[in-house]
Amino acid sequence: MSLARLCLLLGGLLAGNFVHAQETFPVNGIADKREGCYAFVKATIVKNATTTLNNATLVIRNGKIVSVGTGPVPKDAVVIDCGGKYIYPSFVDPYSDYGTQPVKKAVSSRRGEPQLLSATKGAYGWNQAIKSEVNAAAIFNTDESSAKTLREAGFGTVLSHQQDGIARGTGVLVTLADGSENKALIREKASAQYSFDKGSSTQDYPGSLMGSIALLRQTYLDAQWYKTRPAKEGTNLTLQAWNESQSLPQIFDVQDKWDALRADKIGDEFGVQYIIKASGNEYQRIPEMVATKASFILPLNFPLPIDVEDPNDARFVALSDMKHWEMAPSEPAAFEKADIPFSLTASGLKDAKQFLTAIRKAIEYGLSEQKALDAVTLAPARMIKADDQVGSLEPGKLANFLLTSGPLFNENTVLYQNWVQGQRYTIKDEDFRGTYTLTVLPANATYTLLVKNATSLSLIQQDTLAGSISLSGELVKLAFPVKKGAAQLRLSGVTGAKEWNGTGIDTSGALIKWRAVFNAPYTKKDSTKPASQLAIGKLYYPFNGYGWETLPQQQDILIKNATVWTNESEGKLENTDVLVRNGKIAQIGKNLAAGSARVIDGTGKHLTPGIIDEHSHIAISKGVNEGTQSVTSEVRIADVVFPDDVNIYRQLSGGVTSSHLLHGSANTIGGQSQLIKLRWGADAEELKFAGADPFIKFALGENVKQSNWGERQKVRFPQTRMGVEEVLTDAFTRAREYEKEGPGKRRDLELDALVEILHSKRFVTCHSYVQSEINMLIKVADSFDFHINTFTHILEGYKVADKMKQHGAGGSTFADWWAYKMEVQDAIPYNANIMQRVGLTVAINSDDAEMARRLNQEAAKSIKYGDMAEEDALKMVTLNPAKLLHVAEHTGSIKAGKDADLVLWSNNPMSIYAKAEKTMVDGIIYFDRDRDLELRQRISTERNRLVQKMLAEKKKGTATQKAAPTQEEIYHCEDLQAGHQKSLINGN
């Protein structure tokens, strides 16, 4: 047995490391002050990811590193021979909740009464999810069992915080040393922590992702304002703590790649660069991640293969989930390739012990070993400004290091010890496995034994014979037959300093002595995999079965010989050509020259402007309603546009090119809306209709007065149509006063939006049904001298069309919905017709992800109900909504110079027999029925490939996860409206 092995073994046996005494603490007994000076010699020392020293010495004293390299070995050092061993800096986890209390997430329930203010007692802020005053240092407790797990995973230091709320307070930097918190805590306030998740807050607000975003933005403003110590506010410890923590590293935890961009955008607005704790799917949008300029903390909780053995269960797992399983381990490699700074965290792993395994997997998927080491040591240390103390092996830094059997990321490397602040923690005892030469006396017989594991050994000779071994600390027992079928030799002894030795009984019952000398370590058969095994599928944009492998480019297109519904004074032109150039309609006429344009034969087909849905709730993430207060004009759909929603693609298949994404109708003054173009594959910013006027959603009637929400919902004002008027009057009165306030005013995002309305810089589309409330809103708007742009739904618009006309409002309605609640009892399918004939600009909207695919047919119902002209009916879903949304200059008709937002139909677009064959936005064909057939095939092939791959994984014995149905978010104004699709999967 080599000396190094011996030393390590001895080390492992020294129970109870010394504890640094603390000066102020009294001692019970005799003082036992130790400096803990150790010298680790002959080691391969990896100081950091780029510097490795061979045959080097590491000296530590008082929990810190004294020297690294060739420094002298102090006489008072305990010398440890580490020949053949490696020393690495212990890992740093920048995202942990070690030593804090687990937090229970509040379960939101509509059954309870609303909670309008924070339930936190004390001089804190109004919102329970803003917990800036939480100081992780104050609640930190060492936790031996968690610390052990993390140390065994290789960590020495973690940045820990209470993972609860939107603003989570400050994080504390601690080592994973056991015992005294006083020693383990090395920086009291090391970070400020944020997320979009309200966690344990029982308060209603915010009830949506866009609400969380608005709350954060408002808190930045409030905190800034609070610095002036406004008398009106009194003392607000939350805002005070917020301000005090702004100079720390700001870390934002996100649950999705799009959330990463959302967080970064908030940071940009307030001059903060967040470090983003990623979710694991950011690899799907690397260019966007680069653009954030953020550093990232990447989790390694790669999904398990899905158990797809049951095809009827596998049916409900989307290709996007299967692909994510395959591609997730490539996230760190993708970040490295894109040169985005990052570190790694064990957060999210079910078992932190899987950390190294997961890193090895990431390496298998292309992450370099050097980057991997940096990402668990110096990179996180720098990220959280702790590189003066941890992250590499330098004199003066904490003596946090790992002792390993070989290069860290080799599969067979064993972590022997993790030293934290100069204290040794044994992870695995020295490896006793190997071959031994056993000598038995007095016979002086020698045997060769192979010890394979803690319980079995083999006697190596002509016939290899199996025996047994048992080790307990320094005590060892051995038993084996010397010949096949012979009785056993039984030996007992100690694993002494130089050799194993002891006594025993031979097969004849005679007393013997023995000793065993270590020859060579046990080597497992090489299980290296062929390097070429890694074959993974392609990324799709968006990450959906129908996504693009490469984003489409604009091309010039000539549509020949179609029936062109211009929506202009020319009306419907037969046998006409339309030339599209640079995304615009260049020319309309007969026999146009194609030049270099791609020619599409439109013979027998109809070309119309793209359909525009004035009232849509597709492509929205995590909540369409911030219905927790009666006025929430501060929330913005723009913040939560969701580009992966398959409904974008589905609606393109129905000829939709623009959708006005609205807040729901749960409150009187809802959120700001966002007009998008259905540029399938683009990110949220690119989806937005550039330059369009901003709008906001209002709502009246049963939803805002909570008529159908159950008996408990009788708390929030208003509960009647009388109250609705007062909510509006009050809001605009406040907005006017706010505008007049002098210097030092608190900027209020809610009132800012209302002021914009008062100055016609933001426009109102109002969910409304009955004539009294429509009339009321007109009067309120008149009295504040602003104007209601659009009444949406407006099922009784026909009763007050004259008043709407006088006010200058348009109407955007359903074709034929009624009877689903009391306020739609007088809804009639002739509504659009009457409003149109009275002279209003009338649109037909969907409010429904399914119906939006057939808006042309919904418009055509006005031909049936009231004999509307076909071209006028088409205008209700094209030009008229464009007018209502102030974008008719750009889209809504086929006119030279306008955006090439066009649909080629197989038939008269007002007929139920028409199919959209090609749908184009800005001259790019985003839906093509022929290509769609190819995509179906691709989906099928790709699914099959991944299913086979997952089946193979299961067969190999890899743990799997259940095949859970992939969910989609599908929203409407409200849940109550009948006629809405209920998804089989979501069952909402």
Add this chain to the structure above:
Amino acid sequence: MKLVSTSIILLASLAANAQELIYPASAQEKTIYLQHATIHVGNGQVIENGSLVFSNGKITAVGSNLPAPAADAKVLDLQGKHVYPGLIAPLTTLGLTEVEAVRSTNDFSEVGEINPSVRSLVAYNTDSKVINTLRSNGILLAQVTPEGGMIPGSSSVVQLDAWNWEDAAYRTDGAIHFYMPSLLQPANNPGRSIPDDKIKESMDKLNQVRTFFREAQAYNQEDKHAVINLKFQAVHKLFTREEKLFIHCDLVKEMLLAVDIAKEFGFDVVIAGGADAWMITDLLKQNNIAVVLKQAHSLPVMQDDDVDQPYKTAAQLQKAGVLFCLSNEGFWQQRNLPFEAGTASTYGLSKEEALSAVTLNTARILGIDKTTGSLEAGKDANITVSTGDIMDMRSSIITQAFIQGREVNLDNKHKQLYERYKHKYGLK
């Protein structure tokens, strides 16, 4: 156009009246002779320039070269118009609810899991204002269906022009309904309480239903009972196949179980819903299981599904030879039933196949095809007349409708409000 203007005059004269004055029609007196129409028989056949004769509520002749009308017959010249069998809306809560969000108007869902003796017919409100808005779109019959729990009770087919539910009854208690517990384990969503093993819970519930049927089967083999069990009695006709069992389910595993139940008990099973029926068409065909398809105007079940899957499912069933019909959810929505057929036709059915899917196929599935569902001699004169293709909203304007030969008043609340406000604004 003559008839249209007649009805407008009629409307004008009633302009001040509420729909309380829209009376159910009285029994057919004169023979009615429709001529010069395009007659869509409902069985796939189209008769150009055809005639159709009915008297005493029954069709007596249909064809292209019929003898001249009798002298006392009422002749309607339908030049350019299309004649269809009255459309049949299966699986609807029509008449069981008036305002969905107002609890007091809802009569479709009882308390309890197994209530086969509950009968929808007795709650069917012939005075619902919704009914007239269906008739005026050509829907003349409806299967009034209860919901709630696993076995909410029996449905009845009603005709949509009646003074009360007794008059309305067209096929009383023709089917018992069973809503299969979902066999989909939902993903665990924070904030939603989902049982850890939803499948097991569903299988347990299913087992309750099987046990119920087994005990009911035994019970019904004996005439005399010390204790009467109304629930057992209520399913008696399932075992004799005089009534059908509609099993409401959508997914493959659920449908496999439905087929299995049909086999175990020898029931005449119809699958109601069948979103994924396209995946097992052979199996359905082999077992003679009919399907009432959930509405075509639905989103695909999964994001990877063909974007037009729900639109084309009907064509896939047609191709495989599965007996199916089309449905629409809810009650007021039934007026869009013809357009469900239109969409099914756009995506693969022929127009006449699509028509059958809302007429004759429906009648066969509901067990009323001996008397309705097609325009054939001997059947009830349940007839709809449209100015154009009834399945295309562009031309689906109903000018006349007859139920059992009675000419139905096509006025409704919506037309009246239309007139009222045209009057207000001086519109023609």
